[in-house]
Amino acid sequence: MFGPGAQFHRFFNDPRWALAVVRATVLEAAHPQIGAALADNSSFVVHPWRRLRNTLVSLQRMFGADEHTRQREAARLNRLHERLSGTDARNQPYDAMDPEVRAWVVATLFESSVTMYRLSGEPLDQVTMELLYAEFQAFLAALGDQAGHLPPTLAEFWQYYDRMVAEELRNTEALNIILFKLFEHLPAPPLFAGLPTVWATGRALAGPVIGTVTVASLPEVFRRRAGLPEVPGAQTLMQSAYMAARLARALPDNWLRAENLVSLLQQSPDGDGPFTETLTALRARTKRAGALLRLITPVQAPVPAQQDGTAGTDTRRSAREFFTEVLDQTGDGHLDWPDLAAMARELCSRLDLDEPEETRLYDAFAAWWRELQTALDTDGDGRVSVEEYAAAAPSLAGPALIRVAEALFAATDADGDQFIDAEEYRLLFGRGFGRTVVDAEGRYSRGAFVRDFLSFMSGRQRSTPYDPLLSEA
Structure with a gap:
């Protein structure tokens, strides 16, 4: 069920997986308990790239071949979830250790993985779906949850999923933050620190597109009940995005490895990682491009404060x-x-x-x-x-x-x-x-x-x- 031969590893470095994870996160946030826990405790709005890195590392540990590493990571996740409980703004309790809540998190990852293949014109066959579902059931079991919180068969899973979407999901505060605040105000990763104009310009173009694609990919019954906007041409844009991500698999393998991409984004301007010299040269050229963009676009972005305590005249902040x-x-x-x-x-x-x-x-x-x-x-x-x-x-x-x-x-x-x-x-x-x-x-x-x-x-x-x-x- 785990290791390089598992079905999960077929899409872990697939470009479509990025779209699938965003979609799964939105479906998680639509669950009242998960949405409340995210709104009260999560730092994903201010530190999304940090959250992405930590999630990637956790999934690699859980689906890797090393049983000791998997058990250790499962224990760490359980300790983390035990600390996430409370009451929401409506005085309704939430608990990240609730087995039904944990089952829904796993369900969204599985369903979004299946959906990413379907939307990109490459639907999974029944046998492959059943194998993949068994792996996600094993993932939940590795966390210590007893059987039964996810339906035992794939046929029963789809009934469970449809019921959750139709009856349990809500238009939560966390869902709206992800869809309508996070994408349009996404902070720059460390790689783009010091390049505010370049980042702001790219975000202004990509943010609304990602939000529109994600909304369009959600189940129609939920979109209508939650009152999410229906943008003209959104379905075509969504299918184009998934198809483009599918075609991107033709790029060299090293370009598509998730850990390589995340590590690259985490490279800070004054870091000392393996790509430092290359990134320094690239950043110099990008700054020149940013200067040109400032001349031809109205985008205004604040100049970041000095980050190096040994440079500049003002090393303190208010x-x-x-x-x-x-x-x-x-x-x-x-x-x-x-x-x-x-x-x-x-x-x-x-x-x-x-x-x-x-x-x-x-x-x-x-x-x-x-x-x-x-x-x-x-x-x-x-x-x-x-x-x-x-x-x-x-x-x-x-x-x-x-x-x-x-x-x-x-x-x-x-x-x-x-x-x-x-x-x-x-x-x-x-x-x-x-x-x-x-x-x-x-x-x-x-x-x-x-x-x-x-x-x-x-x-x-x-x-x-x-x-x-x-x-x-």
Whole structure:
């Protein structure tokens, strides 16, 4: 059911899979519980590329051939989902561990995979669909869910799917954010940092197209019930997009490998990855093209602030900038526990932590949130507004934030020698040592790490490694 010979691997690097995943995500967001969990806890609006990378890595681990890796990833996903529960704006409960909810997530991935073949003129035969369905059932079982939450046979699955679409799905807040906000305001990935005009121009063209194609691909009964717009020519545009993605499979294999594409998008302007020299030259040419675009188009985009703490004359940012760029991970305009939980979740994912290190880091962030709430929540609404944060003292390096820094250092220092070596540093920051962070022996000490972390998180100091760690899209 898993490994390179599985049906899943037929489309993992298929260009159509990108369209299918977007479609599946919209169908997930239309489920009331999933939509509420996304709206309250997810950072996908502000950090979509980070979310894409983490999802890709998780799927590779779950559908790979290594059983130990699969069990470890399943345990990690279950711990993540256990932390996602609460009540929505209508005081209705949601729980990411609800087996029916988890079954729907898997159902949308399977159905959207089948649909991507059908819409591109290459429908799957019955035997292949049954094999693929068995793999997704095995995926759900690997997470520890008992049989029965997905129907046992493919014929029964389609009845279940039609009933869910007709009776359970809603036009949720999360669905509207994805369709009508995310695509049209998609932040630039690290690769395009410093090229705002080029990115804004491409997004202005591609964003509405992606949204229109996605809506057109949804089941008609749901589109009508949810009141989604019917754009003239949308069906033709959708079929053309899927057909074009099918034809793109003729490109060289290395161009289509999902992990290669995501890694390329994650290359930052000042990074030190394998494509650095090529990307530097390409970026220089693209900047010249961007200058031309500014002359011939009305697109206006803000010039990004200096990202390198060692360059420029102003290496600090205002409290409002820091609040928006770093603290407000969910993009809802307020600071509360889901924002700090998103930070902890990203750090745990980067370091690939197991228990109990993962819980220690979450607990440290939870203690910091309680400290922030006590110090800054002046109106008692349970969250911190940008005004409340901006009115606080410039430096908020309290005991809880120091414990966060120490917990993060301990999690990064995998061998426990009280220093972060080059390999451990790259695992956390995705880059090599900077000239100013290492001691005479080429190590990053606990004291230096804690000092730099506090300088970044409380003093709003710009930092080449720390900015991408918590603020990259």
